[in-house]
Amino acid sequence: ILNVEQSPQSLHVQEGDSTNFTCSFPSSNFYALHWYRWETAKSPEALFVMTLNGDEKKKGRISATLNTKEGYSYLYIKGSQPEDSATYLCAPPMDSSYKLIFGSGTRLLVRP
């Protein structure tokens, strides 16, 4: 069973601060890594699917990097806004299939 860890568990920042958090996963047999943003009372929203070592993806103020050799991915948010407040989840597939194993998430709260 894959062990997926996310840190920190929660994070409080001020509006305008930049922040980042980590997703760690086993580096052997890597297939892909999915990042989701989950706002309270809404559906989890797909952010990125990362596949290649050294990959960097960007969506607005959010970007993510991937290191498959050491088994981690960073998610960065530049100039955090209150609307960025959400739980950020990462999920590698169990194997080559489409079944995802989710980390427990990083809960971000951005104070105005």
Next chain:
Amino acid sequence: GAVVSQHPSRVICKSGTSVKIECRSLDFQATTMFWYRQFPKKSLMLMATSNEGSKATYEQGVEKDKFLINHASLTLSTLTVTSAHPEDSSFYICSASSGTVSTDTQYFGPGTRLTVL
């Protein structure tokens, strides 16, 4: 983007009754649908995977007779919690995908909060 609806959003039922939760892909055809459960302060745990027209595949430890899954069409999957008991109280959430490989995105519904009295 792809939209997935889930109904009901919240349900309270008496112990021993059955509850059906619907998951619909509104603007795409879902080759595969997934059902997850979230325990308090835990992450999403995959319960089962369903493909249209075939039997669902359940993860280890998930009782198939307790959690009946039907994937009747490419846009609808249902989860029925049979003879529900208080320990079945949880947050259930579905996702849908138009693909079948590890890089295909799953699009999630908003979830259903089940409370069994």
